[in-house]
Amino acid sequence: MKQILILSIIFFLAYGCTQKDKNTKEVNKTNVAIIFIDDMGYGDLSCYGDSIVQTPNIDALASQGVRFTNFYVNSPICSPSRVALNTGTYPMRHxxxxxxxxxxxxxxxxxxNYLDPSVMTLARTLQNSGYATGHFGKWHMGGGRDLGDVPYPTDYGFDKSLVSFEGIGDRVLFPNDGLCKQSAELGKGKIVWAPKHVSTSIYIDSALTFIQNCDEKPFYINLCPNDVHDPHLPESSKVEKWKAVTDNPYEQKFFAVLEELDKQIGRFINELDQMGKLENTLIVFASDNGPTDWPHYYNAKRYPDDYDGKLYAPGFTGGLSGRKWSLYEGGIREPFFVYWKGHFPAGVVDDTSVLSAIDIFPSLCSVLGIKTPDNLDGTDKSQSFRGVKMEDTPAVMWEYASNPGGSILPGDKNNISPNLAIRKGDWKLLVNVDGTEAQLYNIKTDPQEKVNRIDEEKELAQELQTQLLSWRNSMPVAIPQ
Incomplete structure (x- = not known):
């Protein structure tokens, strides 16, 4: 493993920043790092209630910033969730x-097949403002399978990138994996073959090398580990300790992966500190959607013969209903905190402000003093980053599985939600595009979405449904008839 890491560092040493162009104006020197985890549930961190796996490194960083309990991604599945983060717009627009x-x-x-590269991204906005920009980890906005003729991450404003099999350009691929083999056949970049359990360490090493060479420019990086996305493939020796905690073999592997992820994030933060970069780095931490819910986790034939426990998928939602592929809270509400020493308050928990991933783009621009591009769907929530709880904010809307061709649905039927949702203030409405299965919840008093208030709040429900269906009808993908 050490040899792989050393080779990866040498291999990607060229990921340094070029010296500042003579024509580039002096820019804000604040560095930015967005850590966007793949498939981490709302309750997977111990600072969000996980009582089994302790995540001390991530918790420590969260405790030094502002931690939010009402943050949402804009889709319960990876590609659109990442498009929303990077563009500040609803992904269905693309x-x-x-x-x-x-x-x-x-x-x-x-x-x-891919995000239109002409769309303004956060990376391009910061690049145009003098930042060195890098993406390290999962991409999934174009590339992979049979899609080799697609834009590179560098076409979206990133100076350097190192991705996985769901992207092109330089990437880390896993042995004995069909999609990785297919990716390798596409070419289009330098490839490092490595076990999945060391991929995050390679991404972090490459990101740190890039940052180390950014003395002439502030840096902006996306760090997007994908170990928490199943299949969970930890180093075998790391699984043993969890066998005494749970009999569920899938959960044993998940716990090992989650613990190692926390160690790697801790290493990244410590290295930034050792470089003298941490103090002036604004860090955003979130996940792209809720934890996995494949049908096979509920299929007894997939478990060892001696397993007689309850069948369930690994990963926690903190008691919220729904998981990945669901518009219930567990599919779209995610852990989220921001850190910037001396600028954002430490030790604050915001249980009032409602934010979503499309708000990150305009909020960061506001904090950094950079002009926000026009036509974003997200709004500036930067005051909440500074510890001001924001009560009156625009509604947030979601779509999943209302489009042609079908969608992946949760393995547990109880987690299957209506295909549209809106949250406005304390209220959340879910409904299908044809008006069926309408559900209304007061999320402040009922975050588990147990008490449907649709019959007693008919006027409010109709108002929210009208707004939601109007939004859905404005999108370029027509509702199937």
């Missing part, structure tokens, strides 16, 4: 409403 798969499947689902 015909990305589910995961980007092969070209034929994308066509059948009225999906784009």
């Amino acid at each position: 015909k990305i409403h589910s995961y980007i798969a092969g070209s034929k499947e994308n066509e059948n689902r009225a999906m784009a």
